[in-house]
Amino acid sequence: MSIVSGHGAAVRIEKCGKTFADGTRALELATLDIARGETLVLLGPSGCGKTTMLRIIAGLELPDPGGKVLFDGKDMTSVPIERRNVGMVFQSYALFPNMSVAENIAYGLKIRGMPKAERTARVAELVDLTNIAGLENRRIDQLSGGQRQRVALARAVAIRPGILLLDEPLTALDAALRERLRSELNRLLRALGITTIYVTHDQAEAMELGDRVVVMRKGAIAQIGSPREIYFAPKDRFVAEFIGAANIVEAPLVNGQLVLPGGQLPIAGEGSRGDAIAMIRPETIRIVAADGSSLSGTIDSVSFIGDRQRFVITGASHKPLTVDAPNTIQAKAGEQVGLSISPDAVRLLPSEN
């Protein structure tokens, strides 16, 4: 039994740009399709236009003339937010301080004229779903941050919205709680099966929650793809460096081999180029014995993190390489080591101009 499933709408944003009254160009022309029931994450550094895009979808902001927002093929561009049937969760939660928890959750239902008995039943359902049983009669200022977050979510999904919009819902919480709520939220979103657009600048959150992730940069879409795609096959250096840790190697490419100070590094495929840029994820590099290895360097530092250890290797590439290795490897700073990297793990990136 799922509470809202089948209520999701498909969303299409067509040639939406946004220039604010003061001339700030917050969003470049973007076209984007979000499937019914999909969870799409907008990910990018601060000020890249994530909130602006979300507010355009919500109806809190108008796109520049020519832009369109469609729900299930219907043009919603000029429909105000109160008639778009979207559920929103704000970073500040924006819970009504003059209402109790239950009244907050029931507010949208009351506005819709739902009879009291039905409302009470629906609130009970949501209180269960979001794990806040027992808090119904509390005032908002008597709740912890995590509890507020749940109330905000319950209030947003109470109205069975066509689309759920969340703007950095976990950012205000401390790290441990954030991680716990993240998996809880993930379970909930899957259970609801509702079209969700989720804004965050935390790439771990984006990976865990998103069916697809839209990486944004300076108001433009840098890449759209599944979490695996943007992690393993980033389109450019910005995406590679923004998603997870990445070693960027700039070196000449000769007959399918990158020529580095510490030796040769074969890549998948042929080709030669004067100035290739490649990305290597730290966990794809293996530390091996120095002799017999085609690429070697010196351990500059080792940090033991617990589940793994992180080496910084100098001399192999022009810049120090970061390597995530199993916590069982015994190696000390100053030692000469070989590096084994599968050709598939070396990802060529387009050179910048």
Place this chain on the structure above:
Amino acid sequence: MLSHRSFVWFCLLPLGVVTAAFFLLPMARLLVTGAEGPQGLAGYFAILSEPRYRATLINTVLLSIATTVTTLIVATIAGIFLQRHRFPGRAVLIAMLTFPLAFPGVVVGFMIILLAGRQGLIGDITNRLVGEKWVFAYSIYGLFLGYLYFSIPRVILTVMAAVQKLDPGLEEAARSLGASPWAVQRDVVLPALVPAFVASGAIAFATAMGAFGTAFTLATNIDVLPMLIYTEFTLAANFATSAALSVGLGVITWCILALARSFTGGAVAAAG
């Protein structure tokens, strides 16, 4: 070496001295004087039993309540509008609205006479339009207008400050849940402004209860409590009655404010 406790007492000493010298002692003296008339303690009840005093009291309270309520309505609408909209001339308008802040009551009274007195603007206009001169500066309506003029600037500023502090997310959240603009005002904006209403309304009410300058200039056909105290005190040299009336004015104002606060108290706590 002072212990922590006596240190705190030591710091509170100046406050105690000032409170005693400028507040408690004169108040006590006023209370005593009120009971020193020919009727003794019963002088305090004259304010309710003597018809002239009672009528004045009722007039003053009604006038002050009307002023407070009207001021709150006008200032809320104007304050929300001014805080939410940017338009050319906004700064000038705010400056004009708050200009009367510095005016003493006498000047406000004078302006009401210029507007609605015998040679006033309104009289001139109505004379031309309907052939009859409307003069109400010296009636309770003139006084009401003067009090409004006096209190609106103060309340507008408080409301504007409170509106500025509202989280715009609250209104957006309400709208996303389907609330019409009217419902947003009713369910979100106004409840959040209640503390500001209570604070600025209390000041407007107390100011109206005690207003003297405006009343002195305008109240020829009508009596209000501060005027009554003034005439009893300076003209009739009736110290006991004026002291009793003063205490009565203070107590009644305080009671009405306490009542208003207890009615809105729940709302204030919830909005806090």
